[in-house]
Amino acid sequence: MIINMKIDKKKSTVFAIIFIGLVINGAGQSILFSTLPSVFRDLGLPDLWIGIIVSCSAFTLVIFSTIWGKIIDYTSNKISYIVGLTSFGFGTLIFVSVLDMLYLDMISTTTTIISLIVIRIIYAALTAGMHPSSLSYVTKNYSDKVKVNKISLISSAFTLGLCIGPSLVILTRFGNSLTPIYFISIVALFVSIIAYVGIPSQTSVIEKKEVVSHSQGNIKNTLHLLFIVIVMNALFSSTQQNIGFLVQELNGQTGLSSIENTGLLVSILAFSLLATQVFIVRTLSVSVESMIFIGFSMTLAFILVSIKSSSIYHMMLAMIFLGVGFGILIPSVQSKISSIYPSEKQGYIAGVIFSCASIGYIIGPIIGTAFNSKNIKSTYLIGLLILLLSAVFYAIGSMSKKRKVTI
Known part of the structure; x- marks a missing residue:
């Protein structure tokens, strides 16, 4: 019974860290795309390029989500999750820094656009494993009785972030329109450190008797x-x-x-x-x-x-x-x-x-x-x-x- 309590506590801790990371990811996405239209117009960049940058990210996610899924099975959820959250933090930080450099006339418009596209492609490739590792953790570590509930909670984390994100725009009062993006990227890097310490290398703690083998997995x-x-x-x-x-x-x-x-x-x-x-x-x-x-x-x-x-x-x-x-x-x-x-x-x-x-x-x-x-x-x-x-x-x-x- 004591062993079961330790396992439950371990699972709850890991689940909480994953949940917080996904909230931050959702908040970052909503902040980024709430501020980009006005930032692009302030900088004199065409609206069309926002769509192109987003499309490049989406195409990259299509390819790399499956690749990361296979990596998860050969390694662990911890590696892909931490790589994803850390890349989200650094990628967002570099992305917003490039925009800041254009504000300061340190780089040209052409260099900015090319840099933003390249950054988002690399960012998407490295963060593509974050959501699959979160879902994989739930499906590996919880029984069918609670699996739908846990998947729903994992999904709600990103949604909660989307709701919270716009409220962080108030931080513009303490800087400029890019301040909220800087803030969320630093928070993401801080949580990635917590995830490194708090998530065990082997994240599958479900008892073997709970695992049902399905030979028809096709x-x-x-x-x-x-x-x-x-x-x-x-x-x-x-x-x-x-x-x-x-x-x-x-x-x-x-x-x-x-x-x-x-x-x-x-x-x-x-x-x-x-x-x-x-x-x-x-x-x-x-x-x-x-x-x-x-x-x-x-x-x-x-x-x-x-x-x-x-x-x-x-x-x-x-x-x-x-x-x-x-x-x-x-x-x-x-x-x-x-x-x-x-x-x-x-x-x-x-x-x-x-x-x-x-x-x-x-x-x-x-x-x-x-x-x-x-x-x-x-x-x-x-x-x-x-x-x-x-x-x-x-x-x-x-x-x-x-x-x-x-x-």
Whole structure:
């Protein structure tokens, strides 16, 4: 019993360190992309380059998430997590330093753009293992009974950071527009030191009897589930991209009033997602399959309300539906995928999951802007199509698996 208490304490400590690191990562991302538009315009840099820099990062994440997943299985979660968090700290620090150098006229605009792209590519390659190692730790160290809850909590850490990040903009009063970015990068480096000391080299402390070996751990068995990951992240990112345009269309607003209403909707989305991940998923005592069904239903409700929306209040309701749908569906699908694979492949499949999420974030902005000139709600019509398609794939994949079990 004493041994079990020590194991539980060890797991709780590691989980807390991982959670804090992901909060910082989320806060850093939200701070960076909250301040970049104004910083770029202050420096006379075209808005287009923000999108190019982000796209370069996303493509790099697609490739390196799977690579880091394999590294995790051959080494440990500790190495990839600390490399990821440390690279986030140093990468962000160097990134913001380059912008500061342009402010001081120490380098040219061309040198700045090239440097920022190179920094973000290297940054993305080295930080790509942070999220897979976090997910892999949960799937390796917790039983199926609590796995969905723990995955949901891990997901909520990044979401919590996204909510906290914008509030740190107040630090601009003690410096300039780049001060919050400097602050979060230094905090990340400090936490990476704590992680180095606090996370044991061997992070898999689950008892062997809890590990269920699945000889059927094959990527073909999870394609229908991975497609859901791509679709949901595409829907989420396309909504983030499109929502500002839709607000202007619905209310005929521009300028500050449009920005305020867009910010309100994004905040509702973030907080409904956070509430779902922290409270709703943990209290639902239903099967993973039932949770996936609920997640699909909530996401479908989001799309239908968005298509029919005629006011900002309709979109508020839609954001709640999306937050709940995404918050339930993603951890349920991740748990379902991880249960198909044996313990020694959890790092690999965690990397694949985050590669699929990155693909969704590449596709999403295209869906969110490509057809706006023809119909501002085309984003949601396309979203309806791919959501129904993913539901059909999921049904076919699930029936195929049941057939194999019966045989």
